Amino acid sequence: MDIEQFVAQSIGEWRSMRSGHSLAFQQFEDVLSEISIKRFTEDHQKISELIQASSQPTNNQYCAPFCMEWNAESDWEPDDPSEVSSGSCLIVPIPMDKKSGKLLRSVGYAESAAAESDYRFLEDGTFILNTHYEQSIAEERIWFISEHVRCRSSVLKTSAGSGILQASFASEVRKIST
């Protein structure tokens, strides 16, 4: 598995079940959402801006940029339809070698500023993403169970010390259009 293949396999519409675990408070949060992952082909200006705002040299080659959109419905307020969070994000991989590289995101996962992550692939194709935010460190893992089912875990730690803030897990099933 390399980043090109990984992005190709991820392109599509996904139905996601995500459970968040607040470890300190032993609280669960279950969220259903729709995720759309599309190749980003149009606007090279946006890609250049993202690279320029990062710590990466602008002459590094990126590949397979994509855009992720999500619409989530939280279970905290089941009677309140306004409790829907949604967003979108441009993601630009910059491979260092076949198995690892950098990944730039216009919106971070744990904090809303742009984020710069290190990615690598394990020998079985598991994708691992490490991101240092100002207040926290996130480790995300994505692995495919089959062509149309993938799992995504993330763990958030405090950047000072070893406190674990939050773990979450999403199982994502591709929506097959008929």
Place this chain on the structure above:
Amino acid sequence: MDIEQFVAQSIGEWRSMRSGHSLAFQQFEDVLSEISIKRFTEDHQKISELIQASSQPTNNQYCAPFCMEWNAESDWEPDDPSEVSSGSCLIVPIPMDKKSGKLLRSVGYAESAAAESDYRFLEDGTFILNTHYEQSIAEERIWFISEHVRCRSSVLKTSAGSGILQASFASEVRKIST
């Protein structure tokens, strides 16, 4: 990471938050439980019986047998204290080489009969367990985030075909005795 180290790291009392995702019905089940993992040192007779009942040659060397006990409280019936599931299980690893082997369990995860699994470690220490049951195939993954926090995912597929029945994820925090 080898099986000896993995078992050593797992020994202890754990507080587990587990979320089950029924993918077909888009249903969540959140469960809090206590898990106790202890070295199994006493009863070699039970180990011999488990190996004899398996497909493994009885002269294969096992190592680091352990016992797992769990007490779970389901969220389906929050007002019904009888809705507590608990159990225990003897687990006997039989290493083939440093990174892989067989694992015998007196009680299976997906079906209650004894189970025989293949395990292997990925390069980052992630433990992967594959079990063929009569009706289903389970893939479990366990990885340590820190000395006292581990994640455990499992995915259950139908053994005929590629249907995914259930995914689940547990975040487990060691109970430090004071």
